[in-house]
Amino acid sequence: MFSLINMIFCFLGTSIGIVFGAIPGLTATMAIALFLPFTFGMESVPAFALLLGLYVGGVYGGSITAILINTPGTPGAAATAVEGYPLARQGKALDALSLATISSFIGGMFSCGVLILLAPRLARVALQFGPPEYFAISLFGLSMVSSIASKNIMKGIVSAAFGLLAATIGIDPIVGSMRLTFGNVNLVAGIGLIASLIGLFAISEVLSKLETINRNKGIEDMEKITGKFVSLKILKANVFNFLRSSVIGIGIGLIPAVGVSMANWISYNEAKRMTKTPELYGEGCFEGVAASETSNNAVTGGALVPMLTLGIPGDAMTAVLLGALMIQGLAPGARLFNDTPEVVRGIYGMLALANIFMLILGLGLINVFVKIIKVPTNVLMPLVLIMCYIGSYAIHNNFFDVYVALLFGIIAYLSLKAKFPLPPMLLGIILGPLIESNFRRSITMSRGSLVIFFERPLSAVFIIIALSAMIYPVLRENINFKTK
Amino acid sequence: MWIIAFQKRLFAFYKKEVRIELITRYDMKKISIDLIVSLMFFVFGLGMLFVSSKLRFSTSVTKFAGPGTFPVMLTIVIVVFSGILIVKELIKISNGTADTLKIKKRDLIRILKLLIISVIYIEILQVVGYLVATIGFTALSLWIFGFRKKVPFAVISIIFPIIILIIFKEFLNIPLP
Numbered sequence: 001m002f003s004l005i006n007m008i009f010c011f012l013g014t015s016i017g018i019v020f021g022a023i024p025g026l027t028a029t030m031a032i033a034l035f036l037p038f039t040f041g042m043e044s045v046p047a048f049a050l051l052l053g054l055y056v057g058g059v060y061g062g063s064i065t066a067i068l069i070n071t072p073g074t075p076g077a078a079a080t081a082v083e084g085y086p087l088a089r090q091g092k093a094l095d096a097l098s099l100a101t102i103s104s105f106i107g108g109m110f111s112c113g114v115l116i117l118l119a120p121r122l123a124r125v126a127l128q129f130g131p132p133e134y135f136a137i138s139l140f141g142l143s144m145v146s147s148i149a150s151k152n153i154m155k156g157i158v159s160a161a162f163g164l165l166a167a168t169i170g171i172d173p174i175v176g177s178m179r180l181t182f183g184n185v186n187l188v189a190g191i192g193l194i195a196s197l198i199g200l201f202a203i204s205e206v207l208s209k210l211e212t213i214n215r216n217k218g219i220e221d222m223e224k225i226t227g228k229f230v231s232l233k234i235l236k237a238n239v240f241n242f243l244r245s246s247v248i249g250i251g252i253g254l255i256p257a258v259g260v261s262m263a264n265w266i267s268y269n270e271a272k273r274m275t276k277t278p279e280l281y282g283e284g285c286f287e288g289v290a291a292s293e294t295s296n297n298a299v300t301g302g303a304l305v306p307m308l309t310l311g312i313p314g315d316a317m318t319a320v321l322l323g324a325l326m327i328q329g330l331a332p333g334a335r336l337f338n339d340t341p342e343v344v345r346g347i348y349g350m351l352a353l354a355n356i357f358m359l360i361l362g363l364g365l366i367n368v369f370v371k372i373i374k375v376p377t378n379v380l381m382p383l384v385l386i387m388c389y390i391g392s393y394a395i396h397n398n399f400f401d402v403y404v405a406l407l408f409g410i411i412a413y414l415s416l417k418a419k420f421p422l423p424p425m426l427l428g429i430i431l432g433p434l435i436e437s438n439f440r441r442s443i444t445m446s447r448g449s450l451v452i453f454f455e456r457p458l459s460a461v462f463i464i465i466a467l468s469a470m471i472y473p474v475l476r477e478n479i480n481f482k483t484k
Numbered sequence: 485m486w487i488i489a490f491q492k493r494l495f496a497f498y499k500k501e502v503r504i505e506l507i508t509r510y511d512m513k514k515i516s517i518d519l520i521v522s523l524m525f526f527v528f529g530l531g532m533l534f535v536s537s538k539l540r541f542s543t544s545v546t547k548f549a550g551p552g553t554f555p556v557m558l559t560i561v562i563v564v565f566s567g568i569l570i571v572k573e574l575i576k577i578s579n580g581t582a583d584t585l586k587i588k589k590r591d592l593i594r595i596l597k598l599l600i601i602s603v604i605y606i607e608i609l610q611v612v613g614y615l616v617a618t619i620g621f622t623a624l625s626l627w628i629f630g631f632r633k634k635v636p637f638a639v640i641s642i643i644f645p646i647i648i649l650i651i652f653k654e655f656l657n658i659p660l661p
Contacts, residue, residue, distance in 0.1 A: 157565050158562055161559075165558040168558070177540075177543075177551055179536070180539075180555065210595055210598060210628070210629065378626070378630050379631055382625035382626045385598075386625075389605070389606065390614075390648055393609075393660075393661070394660070397659065397661075399609070403606065414517070414524070417517045419518070420521060420525075439554065440548075
């Protein structure tokens with residue numbers, strides 16, 4: 001498992017992930033989407049070495065710019081900026097950065113442990129699921145993502161339905177007949193998953209950046225890295241904080257759809273509530289940095305649990321990783337654990353390894369990363385765009401996929417402008433075939449009756465939660481609207 | 485009572501709707517992007533509903549849910565919800581509380597330029613091959629992104645396409661056009 005090639009890919013992934021996470025405008029999701037085509041021809045374990053490295057590095061990298069320029073590189077590091085930037089202003093940038101690195105490492109390792117303990121057990125439970133349960137759980141995941149990703153649930157629902165509909169194009173998963181292909185040969189195999197991912201999360205971002213390119217020159221006034229490595233005393237004082245924030249992060253990771261951007265705030269607020277020195281908060285407080293950074297990396301392993309066992313990703317990043325799993329020809333769930341235990345072990349190992357590399361890189365090479373971050377956005381974006389086009393071409397050596405990516409990029413760009421959330425659309429595309437075939441199998445089992453979804457306790461619970469998560473906000477919003 | 489209120493709203497809505505059209509025609513800055521995107525989804529949903537309603541709803545294998553069932557369900561969801569969003573947005577516009585598109589004309593032109601050269605790039609790629617097309621595209625897109633330093637400009641436009649070529653050809657064994 002820890003062969004040289006895996007270690008090299010993991011190292012590369014982690015370093016590139018840190019860069020993508022650190023630069024505001026490049027996101028970890030984008031990094032994973034961009035590098036997916038590279039993994040297409042690889043074996044499963046090295047592919048995941050690269051992608052998990054990008055994931056872990058990307059989540060951690062946000063803290064660097066959060067501390068040094070007060071702009072979190074990813075939304076997951078927003079709370080870090082509140083405490084980290086004042087510390088950098090006080091000349092304690094290195095203290096804050098090293099604490100952030102160590103916290104991220106602790107959170108990441110804890111969550112990796114939970115993944116190893118919990119995932120096989122949950123997978124065994126999932127073994128007993130039939131089509132109605134799978135349909136209910138997928139619908140549940142989709143409804144959670146739609147309701148949380150957007151303020152307006154209806155936009156989330158439209159977005160999810162659009163994704164699901166896009167996934168129905170091509171060969172029918174059960175009967176095998178052609179549908180919605182409009183006579184186009186390229187659509188027979190359906191909309192390319194990687195191409196649409198690249199469009200949704202990379203091309204749209206490039207287009208958005210084109211608007212703000214002139215207003216985005218803050219990187220030059222970066223705080224200098226001064227100070228010393230964080231002292232053992234501070235680390236010792238934060239032991240309980242590390243534990244609590246890890247638990248919060250892992251818990252949030254386990255719930256579909258909440259994700260990194262919420263974990264850091266919740267854990268930061270908890271740390272603030274529990275502290276003995278509340279007056280330090282906001283002025284540059286080590287506890288705050290530790291809480292935020294521990295929890296956002298603790299999400300990583302937690303979010304992989306439902307992704308690997310049930311096929312429900314916790315956030316956009318794990319959704320893309322789910323796509324990666326499917327591209328490797330692997331399906332999430334009990335079969336993944338039974339049929340390909342070496343891949344599962346590889347995922348565990350590479351996640352842990354990525355955390356170790358993150359610690360080494362974060363403590364040892366922080367100056368190098370800071371130099372790379374200074375590369376201006378207007379150089380990076382064209383390069384990202386080329387990688388998008390070449391990457392989507394390389395999947396099937398097909399130019400049609402490049403146009404698919406471009407089209408999804410434009411759709412995503414417009415959707416972002418109108419605040420239609422993208423994660424439900426992505427999840428719809430990924431889960432589409434699964435949801436549809438399980439729905440139809442269930443209906444066939446019950447000879448046309450929808451009651452089957454409510455006869456089984458587990459599926460009933462998930463369907464009811466899913467429906468109420470979608471219907472309640474719609475009702476509330478519209479009733480309020482009328483009474484105004 | 486509510487009927488009168490509804491009539492009033494409908495009247496106001498009608499009056500404002502005429503104005504929206506004027507706004508969209510003459511003032512690029514005041515388009516409601518929510519309305520446009522909702523309309524886009526609505527029209528798309530309606531079109532797809534029409535197409536998918538012609539699919540079969542029952543086959544010998546799956547008697548109760550054929551290839552058409554799921555797409556039709558989804559298009560109905562899209563049409564209904566984007567319809568509600570459109571109506572709400574129109575009411576918002578008539579109340580003057582709608583968000584307008586915050587995009588400068590110059591930025592919009594840049595985005596269009598980038599999209600146009602992207603399409604040209606994808607087409608030319610198939611004719612002149614990877615390296616020439618990509619070097620050209622890198623240079624043009626760097627230009628659109630406002631990067632003007634001469635020496636790095638040339639270096640990046642030439643070196644980056646070569647690096648990508650080496651990674652794909654040598655390391656991944658994926659042929660490029």
